[in-house]
Amino acid sequence: MITMNDIIREGHPTLRKIAEKVDFPLSEDIKQLANELLQFLINSQDPEIAEEYELRAGVGIAAPQVNVSSQLLAVYLSSADEESDEPEFSRIMINPRIVSHSVQQTCLPDGEGCLSVDREIEGFVPRHKRITVEYVDLDGEKHKERLRGLPAIVVQHEIDHLNGVMFYDRIDPENPLALPDGIDVLGSGE
Structure with missing residues (x-):
């Protein structure tokens, strides 16, 4: 079982x-991972298990976060x-890549967090509002899927991990709390 101690x-x-x-x-190692x-x-989203094992809640995680430099990620958004x-x-998602995206951008109203970052970092993280992602599943089946809203944001965050990018790299260092022109805040008009 992966715990916070396994996350770099x-x-x-x-x-x-x-x-x-x-x-x-x-x-078998990749399938198990x-x-x-x-x-x-x-x-991490189960209150009892999270408390027992001191897990921080997460909605996405990429293999590099457990010190495995492989193009593999998982996303789980409870209902x-x-x-x-x-x-x-x-x-x-194995070997995921964004093959197209909207020009329009979105962001989370409270910014983003990361299991690999133990500090609060204020600032809006611009993301594409809609993406089309291609990936392979555990059965070797290829998928092409259009995502929007929170699933699109989480998948972009995790694909960034596969490319050595941290979420705070995308925050405007000069003015982290300024909304870029034309950006939608998720939940304000979805």
Whole structure:
């Protein structure tokens, strides 16, 4: 089971590397890591498990964050409907890449956080409002998927990790709390 002790923090060189493409057929190690990354997110969003193991809640995690420089990420967004056991969005993506995106940008109203960053960093993080991402799943199936809203933001954040980019690299250093012209704040008009 992955815990916070397995997650490397900012300043670690792996977080600034461009991750290696994953080869197919998948090794058992990669399959196991992918499932453990997704399970970490599920555990981190469960209040009892998170408290017992001192997990910070996360909605996305990339392999470089556990010191594995491979193009692999997991995203888990629980359902807003408390009656539903089905997540709003749950994916394991291998070798993901954004093949197209909207010109229009969006951002989260409270900025972004990261499991590899232990400090609060204020500022808006501009992201594409809509993206089309291509990736391969654990069964070796290729997917091309259009995302918008929170799933699009989270996937962009995690793909950044695969390219050695931290979320705060995208914050305007001169004026972190100024909204760029024409940007939509998620939740204000979605």
